[in-house]
Amino acid sequence: MERRSFLKMSAALSAAATVSGCNSSSKDADVVPPQPPVGEEKVNWSSCLVNCGSNCPIKVFSRDGVITRVETDHEVEDVYGLHQVRACARGRSLRQRTYAPDRLKTPMKRVGERGEGKFVPISWDEATQTIADNLQRVISQYGNQAVFRSYGSGAYYGFASNANFNRLFNLVGGCLNAYGNYSWAQQMEAAKHTFGTGSTSGSSTVTIEDSDFFLGVAYNPNEIRQSGSGEGYDFVKALERNPDLKIVMIDPRYTDSMLGKEGQWLPIRPGTDAAFAEAVAYEMIKSGWVDTHSLDFISKHTVGYDAASIDAQKAEFEASGDATKVEYAKHMNSEENYRDYILGLGIYSEPRTPEWAEKITGISAAQIRAIAKDLMNAQRPYIVVGAGVNRQANGEQSMRALYMLSVLTGKLGNRGVSNGELPYMTGMYRAGIPAGTNPVKETISFFTWTEAVVNGKEFTARTHGIRGTEGLDDKLGTNIHFIFSASDSSLLNQHAEINNTAQILRDAQDLFVVSCDCWMTPGAKFADIILPDTSWLESNDLVDNSYAAGSLGYLTAMSAAVDPMWDCKSMYEAAAMIADKMGVGAQFTEGKTEADWLEHLYEQTRTNSRNSGVVPAFPATYKEAQQIGVFRKDMKLNHVALQSFVKDGKALNTPSGKIEIYSAELAWRAANWTQEDVTGVKGDTITAIPQYTVTWDSYEDTDTATDYPLQLATYHTKGRTHSSYHNVPWLREAVEDALWMNQFDADAYGVSSGDKVVVYNARGAIEVPVKITPRVAPNVVALGQGAWYLADTKGRTDDSGRPLDIGGAVNTLTRYQPSPVAKGNPQLTIRVQIRKA
Structure with missing residues (x-):
């Protein structure tokens, strides 16, 4: 019920009670009962534009210039394809965020x-x-x-x-511009040097309905993409259409993307994913299955599986006349081939057996063999690797190692099969203000x-x-x-x-x-x-569904619920x-006001061919669009990873035009770039083939294991997107910022749920409460990332005299050490110690 209707009804009931409860004298009958204010309530469409990948539309109610409440989308019948875009708790808390006490009010x-x-x-x-x-x-x-x-x-x-x-x-x-990003830097490089793609070219989530085995490594869409339009919703819907699908999830933490949706959860030690992948590959190769089932695919579509393929590619590069390829060829070495590496042959002395991997990963050799058997038996295996793997020390290697499993199956290019990359998504077109060209190269x-x-x-x-x-x-x-x-x-x-x-x-x-x-x-x-910027609820704008909204495309014509405050x-x-x-004001505005730009960009958006079939149809003007608010389109996403390469023979955007198990460009970089491993930073090395490496602060790093025996796994919580929304108390109550510990570790440290502990290493210390749960692997603790750094007001410090962070920001503990290829962030590689606060 609308609040206005409720107040009117309340007033009516109050009046009825007054009449029936009083005598009927003329004096009393003339008394008019008090009426609560029921002024007109204004309704506007806005959007939650936080970086979760969905940009959910938000319905904002206000009265007399004050936001009274926020609702989510329920404008259409909730039928998948053109379904409702239901915002999560973050979007629904936008009133609290807009009126937060720490709002900036003036320059x-x-x-x-x-x-x-x-x-x-x-x-x-x-x-x-x-x-x-x-x-x-x-x-x-x-x-x-x-x-x-x-x-x-x-x-x-x-x-x-x-x-x-x-x-x-x-x-x-x-x-000075920047390449890469905090989310995907290393996996973008891994995908580029393997498939010639950009890390989000995996098969669309909807195609899981045709898969017969699903392997997810650090894949957690139901927490990261949790809105009614997000990847998590697509994932759940695909599973509903494929109830017999066998699902195995590998993650140090039992996530909300599991919760019974998976058939098996295998907790793995952080940073050891490549070792797991290599042991599965060993089983597929050593058993002879690759030779009999997928070698034809590998020989035709890849470079680097064996020495012969590297020698052949090297000769092709040398004869190409392309200066870059000729230079790459100088650094190619066929002794460094993937098959020999996995089996421990040639220049490699240690086979990557399941027993070898068991000691590193914490996953038993029997379970590794079972995964390999599932992959070999599957006709349509869907493999997907979450971005958490790439945010580890030398995450490029871990991503490339996991990508190899899809290659070894020989099934790529078929519906229901994916290559390990995150699912491909696309949305409706939205014109944006032109930024021009950056003269700085x-x-x-x-x-x-x-x-x-x-x-x-x-x-x-x-x-x-x-x-x-x-x-x-x-x-x-x-x-x-x-x-x-x-x-x-x-x-x-x-x-x-x-x-x-x-x-x-x-x-x-x-x-x-x-x-x-x-x-x-x-x-x-x-x-x-x-x-001081204006908030979304104070803004007129035109926004799309962002980059991870799944199968539904939509645009929201935002209209300010209130005028810009302060x-x-x-x-x-x-x-x-x-x-x-x-002195460039005229060039910047081009004589247009903000309203002029919005009408101009709306017209470009409206007439773009990619937006045909939108429901409802776009009206003629932006102001009319603002009255409607939300426009939808079923994007009918059916992308199959590498289909045009495998089925149609379209060359990949790699130097060889093929899937590169052996990357000649990385061989060149290994020879020409400064590698930190040479100067003593463990594990920061570049290799032509994917290889598990023992890195700094990893499970096998004996240099730090004694002082900091626990591995800290960080994750995205439902109460924030990165650090956005941390200042909303409602969300802090709904999603506790606590250090997850297994009971085994809690007993060893003598702590109970609710106890406060100091989590520390050589880089800093934070204070957080503890939550005891079986949802995290032994010898691993987990904490949501994005809490706001806050120095202790009582002057407490860490062992080096730096302020104790009572806000609980994980990055107080992380290390600045750019990764070897992407020069990206390895912020999920952390070793810590704890003590009671």
Whole structure:
């Protein structure tokens, strides 16, 4: 029932009670009972634009300029295909998030030491002029390569997004760009060097309905993609249509994507996934099954299974006349072939047997053999590897090792079969504000920005994987001196090794930092200027279904439920003001207001052919679309991984055009890039074939195992997306930030559920409560990532004198150590010790 109807009914019942309960004298009969206010309630469509991959539409109710409640989508009959997009608890808490006590209300400038959080209010004119002056100073003194627009995935806006700042920087000469991301950096490189793809080209989730065996490694869509439009919903629906499917899940933690949906859960030690994959491969090869069932497929479609295939490819490269391929050929070595490596032949001395893997992974040899048997018996095996595997030390190797299992089956290209990559998804088209072209050609890894603040001038392709330079040893030539951070918690909270990051930001004398956000995040406290952004419920926009919304495509024409509060402005307005101060205001706006841009971009969206078949049909104007709110389209996703390659002979985007078990490009990088393993960083090495490596802080790392005997597994919780929504108390009550421990470990440490413990290592210490549960493997503890760093107000410190983090941010404990190929983040490789608080 609508609240207005309830109040009217309440008033009517109150009046009836008054009449029946009083005498009927004329005096009393003239009394009019009090009426509660029942003013008109306004309804607007908005969206939850957090980076979970769904962008769920939100129905917002307000009265007299105040948001009264939030509901989710229930506008259509809930029939799968054009179903309701039901938001999760995060989207439904947007009223609390919008009115959070830590909302930024006005521009501010820093007056204390960086990180102290001491600011004073200033005007927008002063804020944007200060930003423009410092931006121009840095460009003039150091060049545009010294300007960095950091990652910023905290708001997947449509129009009023980070793209506005990209547009601004490109108009003033560009900025140092970044490749990769915190989610998928290493798996993107692994997929590129194996399949020539980008890591999300696996078979669509809907095709699981035709599979006969499902193997999921660290695959957890029901927590990560939990909305009614997300991958988790597609996964559940596919399982409903295939009730006899055998499902095996491998994960250190029993996740909500299991909960009885799986046939078997195999807890594995973090970082040992490659060893598991190699032992399964050993069974498939040693038994002779590959020779009799899949060798024809392997010989035709791959390079690197055996020595002969490498020699043949090397000769082809040498004869190609392509300078790059000829150079690759110089570093190819057929002795380093996959078959010999797995069987322990040739230059390799140790076969990758199930018994070998059992000691490493914690999964028994018998269970490994059973998985291998299931794969060999399956006609349509669907294998998928979650992104958690790639966020480990040398995660490139782990991903490539697991991808090999799909290759060995010889079934790729058929419906119901996938190649280990995350499922392919696509959505409706939405036009966005054009950002223009960045004149700066140099690009660094997203993860190396803190190092670039200190030593970016020495970055080269050989040492740091920098792209866009002519030679391997050409230097970037400047440090980062200007950071623009918008909707970005990687400025501190989501980056590795928080204490080190904070120290770098504090020590950088000639660094200017801008934060544009809605809340006083841990990273915003390190800014020189803070700009208050408008929240989603205060915004007009046009947004799509993002990148992981599954089979349903949709667009939401957002309309502001309330006017921008306090002195907040949208990213478009902020960027336009800075552009004006930089002398490029006219080029930035092109004479259009924000409303003009939205009408213009809506028209481009409406007429795009990809959006044919939308329900309901798009009206003529954006304002009319805002009245309707949500537009849907069944995307009919039926992508089959590598089908065009296997069935149609279309070459892959690899140097050989085939699936590369042996990567000639990685062989070249191994010979030419600086590898940390050479200088003593265990496991950070590049190899041409996928190989399990013993890395720093891994299960087999004897250097740290004594001092820090527990492996810490981190995961995404239902109460946050990364660090977004942490400041909503409702969600903290619904999803407890507690350290999961097996009873075996709890007994050894003498702790019970609810006890507070200090979790620590050489990089820092956090204080969190304990939860005893059988849902985590022995000798492994688990903690949700994304909690906001908060230094202890009582002055307590870790063993090195750094503040104890009572907020429980996992990145207080993680290590900054860029991975060898992607130069990505290995933040899921952590060893710790605990003690009672």
